[in-house]
Amino acid sequence: MPTSKSNRAQTLRSLVQLLVNTSEVVIKEWEAEEQHPQPDDHLASSLPSHQLFEARRIIVAACGMCVDLVEDPRIRLQELSETFALSQAFDTTVRAGVPDILAEAMSRSASVSATELSQRTRIDEKKLVRLMRFLCSGGLYEEVKDLHFANTRMSGALAGNPPAQAFQLIYGTKAVIEPLAYLPETLLDPKMTSATSATESAFQKAFKTKQTLWDFVEGGDDSDEVVREIRQLFPLSMAGQTQLSSRSIVADFPWGSLGEATIVDVGGGVGSMCTELAKVFPNLHFVVQDLAAAIEQAKSYWKAEDPKALGTGRVELMVHDFFKEQPAKGAAVYLLRCVLHDWPDDDCVKILTRLREAMAPDSRILIAEMIIHPPLGSTQLKSAPTPLPANYGRASLMKGMHDIVMLSSLNGSERTPEQFVDIASRAGLRTEKIWECRSPVSITELRL
Structure with a gap:
């Protein structure tokens, strides 16, 4: 960020011009949409064109940078607080x-x-x-x-839209808010600042427990408000999360090129991502894996969403702990959607190793998660136009927020491309490609 007034003036002019030019892209998209009206639920499920997605990022980043240039820092900091x-x-x-x-x-x-x-x-x-x-x-x-x-x-x-409401509300629950309140104390504690275990995060300080968040909720009682809120909101919130990113995951990876292939959705919950893929790619078969409670819910979910899928064998529901040997051998794809961010690096390596042991030579692992784009950029990700930060600045803020939520609750992490390369290498895998999607979530492809 420029500091002298002359440099700030030049940067502001550049940002305004960038906004003018990019706004025309958005306006043309709006005019085209008026010619072809969308259904009422379009806002929740729409997928922007590549041009509109890029224009949105640029405009949000440029507006954020304009605010930082012109706002009184003391007011900006008070707002932040x-x-x-x-x-x-x-x-x-x-x-x-x-x-x-x-x-x-x-x-x-x-x-x-x-x-x-x-x-x-x-x-x-x-x-x-x-x-x-x-x-x-x-x-x-x-x-x-x-x-x-x-x-x-x-x-x-x-x-x-109850799923979107649940996804909104889960970040305001005590299970999320309280650990964030204890984050400064945790990171400034010499005994905990370098901790990597999911049992040594701000969550443990907040609730005076040695259990992980998931164990705390699973073993808790509904009389405990913390437990009750998560139990009530979490299953539906995952469907809300699917709304946020599923369309881009379906559209921005070449699933159709797989032919008649099996997708193993590891830690897939009820399999909401698989239902989206099943609608578009009739040749794909699916194995949805999760712990017993989730798979029990999945039975009801699939009976409601696609009852024929279970009867014909197109979809198999399997109880599985992803830290144990993978029973589905040689699948075309092992999908990890919003799984690894819950776990520290060492645990991620264990999860990936179990999958590597089950892979065939042509198998691949697809990690569908937010990717942290460093402010100075990454050789594996598209950079924003100048004078914006390479990571699109304010447009990347939500990913960083989610990363800090993972840190405080689980010692988990949203990762940079380089960090994904590192944990993949430790598990004996190589990073083939990062598929940047038109949503906060992208796909990292791993191979043997």
């Missing part, structure tokens, strides 16, 4: 059903008064107005006339 107030205020309204209430009114081309919102949410009207006006300033709602509110694109994305 109180950012949690924004997320907690919004989560309060989501828990109270505000996006759904406003969407219902929108179908009648109406807004909702603060009085009605208060009555339906049972939140004190004066306090609710304070929340709503605060969130309007953050672009999450709109006050269309005095004390009458409506959804924006942001809150509207959650309306009538």
